[in-house]
Amino acid sequence: MRHTWRWFGSVDRVSVQDAAQAGALGIVSALHHIPTGEVWPTDEIGRRQAEVRAGGLSWDVVESIPVSESIKTQTGEWRNHIANWQETLRRLSAAGIKTVCYNFMPVLDWTRTDLRWTTRQGAKAMRFDRIDFVAFDVHLLERPGAAEDYDVETLQQARQRFHDMDDNRKLELSRNIGAGLPGSADGYSLPQLREHLRTYDGIDRARLQQNLVDFLTEVTPVAERVGINICAHPDDPPWALLGLPRVLSTAQDYAYMLDQVDSRVNGLTFCTGSLGALAANDLPAMVRQFAPRIHFVHLRNVRREEGRTPCSFYEDEHLEGDTDMVAVIAELLKEEKRRRVAGRSDNEIPMRPDHGQEILDDLTRGAQPGYPAIGRLKGLAELRGIERALSHSVYGLS
Template sequence: MMLMHQTMRWYGRHDPVSLADIRQAGCAGVVTALHHIPVGDIWTSDEILLRKKMIEDAGMTWTVIESLPVSDDIKRQSGNYLYHIENYKASLRNIAACGLKVVTYNFMPVLDWLRTNVYYKLEDGSTALYFNRIDYVVFDLFLLKRPEADAEYAVEEIVKAKERFNAMSEEERAFLFNNMMLGLPGSDDAFTPGQVLSELQKYQGIDAAKLKEHLFYFLKEVVPVAEEYGLKMAIHPDDPPYPVLGLPRIMSTEKDAADLIEAVPSPANGLCFCTGSFGARADNNVPAMLRRFGDQVHFLHLRNTKRDAEGNFFEADHLTGDTDMFEVIKEVLAIQHRRNISLPMRPDHGHQMLDDLKKKTYPGYSAIGRLKGLAELRGTEYALHKMLYE
């Protein structure tokens, strides 16, 4: 059977979800990164092989990196960006020498994904990641107090945000603040308001067009190295897929993906196709995008979101959100048979549920919720493959 290569993300030794847990979930591989290496530094072969051996000793493989971070200096083309690009090339050479195949990265300025509530309670008692538009405006205007932020919002939104803020208790304000200020995945460190405002200021004068220029410059430098050494570069889309905190986002739509592929045409330049990030926008037809870009998809994040007209969304069950996962998996199977490959995939942003409700885990990365999602995806894929290809 030409089925997807099923993996889960692992954050290293301190991850409460162990390699044994992931293996028992039925995964053949792990997706991970060297989170302890500062952004901009070189990943050495010794460090890569040490992590690889840990995973192989647990009975799995490591072929997909998530992520090899791109520094904000590179994104801004400031400071040490040329030095960081050369280090990135050196890391790619070491990664290839150690037998890895796919390098995931993103080009989101300052912050990675953002949610207003990482413990949003669902009807069945489990919790999910949630983005509430008005709570986000509350954070921006009244907690972070970003200068001139009110110019970016409609009057109605500002009125609603002010009412929401006034009705909040101190505990609710602190809860929202802490959720929005969570550090990057893989880190226990949270940002402070001063740090965020300082970093936001560094992007003054960089709009979406300029940031996209910087992305293409970076890719024109590193993609030839990746191609020479047999690696695939896979960009993760923006999450949420629209501007946040005054920062541009440039990998949110079908046009953004097309621009990336056209700017640096190469078999090494492609997508980490995240159905949840693209699916959080109503104007993205996710199955059609997958059909269009199938030859440039190097890694799959399969998750689902449920959105409303107000701009809110939460992480739904993998099969029941706004994206038709049946059609997505059917298209994935067609891509795999056409390209004669098994695409690496991981379930993403599972619900916190059952015994995991009593544990502290990385938001969206508890074991049981992802196991449930993997089982749903695996079952759908297996049934479709039997129906269409046997």
């Protein structure tokens, strides 16, 4: 696999040179300052490439070209936003970038109740606390009909949790859940979040799933023509939130998407953390099922804290947690070998060590939550070690 590293641009407290020293070969980045729905300017693409090259690496993967809420709901300027998405693909291809990640999560991207939760070793990790989230939904957001989505015991626990929260925790919880895309300055206040939720009135899971297919029907032919692999990131967490449907949470979801728009360039970002939060997802089996259409890989591990779905979970160390990372990497290496034999040009799948616990000097650096320097370096080193061992000739995966 090609080892890459997410970088948020000049605002990132972790530099491109840091990534190179950690062992990364390429950078995963995006133009977060360009408003969602607009075409990415060619000069801004070139400027980001120059910044990455100055640090000694190449810009390998775009994560992400945001898909606007208008596209997801097929309202307002959605057709113009699709045309702009297509044009951005053309400009990225002209700049030599061949992999573009995106997500189709309504309103909220990845959702956590804690951005710097303290582990038993004193590290800081992101966490999703199920009861805190319900307390937010029912008592802080006061979403109409929210209580109907939860069982009686959960509602009682959430009521008590909310009663025990001080004002600082309530504010922190609202900020954490309403945070925007990683690297962006966007975020939702409670009134803004309520307003965005209302735009999905009448949009159920089947409708959102069809809107995804409609989007891909428009952008996939452009991706084919310009030689870009587009890859959908799974829902994080992989279950419905705030009454909003989710359509990329399971093997069945991805099978439907890939069958409906059956082009090799239309694929998935295989995120072991997002998919691993759902106990029913068999990750090594999913790699085997979708191997030819996996265009990008996020390797991270989560620890589920409950034997139920939805559940509380936290971002564990890369080789800990509930995902068998060795088995996942073995399946990915088998797919790379098949691609080499078949003569595919995309036989080296880009991978990045996703998220990471803040450890050692990370604790004072103040980097983007989930994206510390040393925590990711540790994760990348461990993942590279597994890959190097499995790629040894004695195992036959090289």
